[in-house]
Amino acid sequence: MPRISMDTFLGRYRNLIVLAAILFAQIIALAVQVRRPTDDGDTRLIRIWAISAVAPLEKAVVHSQEWVQGLWTNYLYLHGVRRENRDLRAEIERMKIEDARLNEDARMARRVQALLGFKEQYVDSTVAAQVIGTSGSEQSRILYIDKGSSDGIKTDMAVITPTGIVGKIVQVAPEWSQVLPINDQFSGVGAALKDSRLQGILKGAANGATTLQYIMSDEKVVPGEAVITSGGDRIFPKGLPVGTVVSAQPGKDLFLNIRVIPAAHLDRLEEVLVVTRITEKMPDAKELGPLRASDILAERLPTVPTKTGVDAAGNAKAAAAGTPATGDTTTNAAPGGAARPSTNTTGAKPAGANTGGGTVKPAVAGARKPPATLTTPRATAGATNGTTPVAKPEPTGTGSPASADATATPANGTTPPIKVRVVDNYDDSPTPKKAKPAAEPPPSASPEPAPSTTPPPGAQPQP
Amino acid sequence: MSTRAMPFRGSLTSREQLSVYEFSWPAIIFIPLIAVLIQVFIPVKVRFMPIIDLPFLVTIFFATARRNPVTGCLTGCFIGLLQDLFAGYNHYLGMFGIALTVVGYLASSLGVKIDVENPGSRFLITFVFFGLEEGVYYGVAHGLLRQGLQWSWSHVALSGLANAVIGIFVFRFLDRFKQR
Numbered sequence: 001m002p003r004i005s006m007d008t009f010l011g012r013y014r015n016l017i018v019l020a021a022i023l024f025a026q027i028i029a030l031a032v033q034v035r036r037p038t039d040d041g042d043t044r045l046i047r048i049w050a051i052s053a054v055a056p057l058e059k060a061v062v063h064s065q066e067w068v069q070g071l072w073t074n075y076l077y078l079h080g081v082r083r084e085n086r087d088l089r090a091e092i093e094r095m096k097i098e099d100a101r102l103n104e105d106a107r108m109a110r111r112v113q114a115l116l117g118f119k120e121q122y123v124d125s126t127v128a129a130q131v132i133g134t135s136g137s138e139q140s141r142i143l144y145i146d147k148g149s150s151d152g153i154k155t156d157m158a159v160i161t162p163t164g165i166v167g168k169i170v171q172v173a174p175e176w177s178q179v180l181p182i183n184d185q186f187s188g189v190g191a192a193l194k195d196s197r198l199q200g201i202l203k204g205a206a207n208g209a210t211t212l213q214y215i216m217s218d219e220k221v222v223p224g225e226a227v228i229t230s231g232g233d234r235i236f237p238k239g240l241p242v243g244t245v246v247s248a249q250p251g252k253d254l255f256l257n258i259r260v261i262p263a264a265h266l267d268r269l270e271e272v273l274v275v276t277r278i279t280e281k282m283p284d285a286k287e288l289g290p291l292r293a294s295d296i297l298a299e300r301l302p303t304v305p306t307k308t309g310v311d312a313a314g315n316a317k318a319a320a321a322g323t324p325a326t327g328d329t330t331t332n333a334a335p336g337g338a339a340r341p342s343t344n345t346t347g348a349k350p351a352g353a354n355t356g357g358g359t360v361k362p363a364v365a366g367a368r369k370p371p372a373t374l375t376t377p378r379a380t381a382g383a384t385n386g387t388t389p390v391a392k393p394e395p396t397g398t399g400s401p402a403s404a405d406a407t408a409t410p411a412n413g414t415t416p417p418i419k420v421r422v423v424d425n426y427d428d429s430p431t432p433k434k435a436k437p438a439a440e441p442p443p444s445a446s447p448e449p450a451p452s453t454t455p456p457p458g459a460q461p462q463p
Numbered sequence: 464m465s466t467r468a469m470p471f472r473g474s475l476t477s478r479e480q481l482s483v484y485e486f487s488w489p490a491i492i493f494i495p496l497i498a499v500l501i502q503v504f505i506p507v508k509v510r511f512m513p514i515i516d517l518p519f520l521v522t523i524f525f526a527t528a529r530r531n532p533v534t535g536c537l538t539g540c541f542i543g544l545l546q547d548l549f550a551g552y553n554h555y556l557g558m559f560g561i562a563l564t565v566v567g568y569l570a571s572s573l574g575v576k577i578d579v580e581n582p583g584s585r586f587l588i589t590f591v592f593f594g595l596e597e598g599v600y601y602g603v604a605h606g607l608l609r610q611g612l613q614w615s616w617s618h619v620a621l622s623g624l625a626n627a628v629i630g631i632f633v634f635r636f637l638d639r640f641k642q643r
């Protein structure tokens with residue numbers, strides 16, 4: 001009798017029993033995977049077999065599609081190519097000019113880096129790879145690329161595009177690799193805000209959004225600010241573009257909630273670059289030619305675009321007409337600000353504050369007050385710069401404080417921390433009295449170049 | 464036409480008999496496989512593809528066509544595990560498996576009760592079961608595995624609508640593989 005009832009029970013609940021058995025088996029399998037996670041990126045064999053089985057097929061499909069597309073775009077559909085070629089040539093000419101200017105700036109930056117002992121990371125070699133697949137679900141943003149260990153790919157290598165970083169390699173097979181993009185919820189990238197230099201961690205989310213975390217809520221973050229890699233994760237070289245800040249709102253736990261749009265188009269990636277080697281080296285100042293004392297001083301002084309100078313000149317006229325000082329910086333009336341506006345205006349602030357906006361040569365007045373100028377490092381720099389208009393009697397002094405401030409602001413904005421350190425180093429020199437600025441010749445007009453290529457901080461250009 | 468007539472057994476529709484379809488073995492094996500491969504590889508070219516869950520649609524189709532809860536949950540388990548294989552880093556094998564097993568079982572159980580041949584009922588079934596699948600997946604990920612997934616009602620609803628619309632066409636296409 002009990003046997004019959006058992007049969008009846010099994011027959012009646014057969015479907016449910018099967019369902020429970022299948023679910024139970026899968027839950028046990030989940031528990032086993034959680035209990036025994038694979039170490040250091042190893043993956044389950046069944047996954048490798050499955051992906052390896054379909055990867056060649058997908059490679060063939062993707063490459064044949066590329067071939068057909070290339071056949072069409074390279075040989076058949078050439079409409080407008082001549083015009084595009086002409087436009088591109090013009091663009092190249094423009095970029096050559098731009099390149100020359102940037103090269104000069106880069107050389108200057110490298111010299112300063114060499115002086116300060118900064119190490120630079122260079123992307124030495126990359127491997128181009130084709131994206132052949134995704135995880136296929138919204139919960140995971142994994143990408144598959146068609147290059148694997150046979151091409152020199154290893155785990156934790158950075159994956160980038162020319163526009164920005166993509167992610168890192170998390171699993172490698174001989175013929176394919178898995179990339180964890182920066183918008184995956186398990187991703188984390190050391191990132192920094194480009195202008196304010198605030199550092200945080202860029203994390204992804206399940207919905208594909210990327211947020212910059214661990215920046216205190218009392219910091220000011222402006223939408224539109226660029227985000228770059230900080231190099232702190234030891235995967236991405238420092239300074240690669242990450243994205244742009246979209247919004248910054250106070251979040252929980254005293255941190256800002258900063259949303260970032262990735263610079264790389266992560267949802268339509270087709271080709272990526274895997275960084276296979278990063279070298280770290282010191283920039284060699286000797287390769288850059290002899291460094292003159294005037295160059296060192298010139299590096300301390302921010303470059304001002306020509307347009308700004310024109311504005312400053314225009315403002316100087318207003319100052320000569322007796323424009324009253326507005327705002328906080330009466331010191332900005334220093335005409336030295338025209339020659340080297342930024343450091344002058346900021347540096348001469350303490351001393352020049354007594355001069356008032358209507359002073360004709362307030363920089364000289366500022367220079368005549370060495371105690372005030374030597375109280376702070378910037379004041380020293382300002383005092384030194386304050387001599388500029390004396391030696392350079394260019395009539396472009398900014399009489400208007402507002403205009404001088406306007407010229408000071410971008411210069412401060414563009415002045416990297418490196419430059420500040422240089423000033424600090426100079427201030428550490430034990431002979432503050434040599435900063436009698438009024439007696440110094442103009443730095444840019446210094447006729448005696450210093451012979452040293454890598455002078456110590458104390459090796460300032462001697463008057 | 465090897466359609467078997469299923470006895471009434473409490474059908475909720477006005478039809479006295481519901482058709483139970485069968486499929487050839489190649490169709491049973493290759494249709495889910497192709498669906499998973501499309502799901503994995505098409506999003507490279509099509510941006511919105513991850514919203515569409517082809518393996519889920521195939522599971523619903525097979526489950527409702529066969530009207531057998533046991534084969535329904537076995538089909539769901541097979542397709543879900545196949546999807547798990549390609550889901551990549553930090554995705555445990557069985558997450559989609561469990562979700563689609565439940566969906567397959569319930570869809571086939573429902574297929575016994577109601578007519579699932581017309582587009583309206585297909586639309587509703589797909590929409591409802593998509594929410595169910597997302598819920599089970601979220602429950603497994605959050606409850607069992609302590610993964611910090613975010614649940615968004617609006618996103619689930621929109622994705623469900625998109626899958627329900629696409630499902631009508633996918634089901635119509637897959638109807639050709641029914642053996643009659």
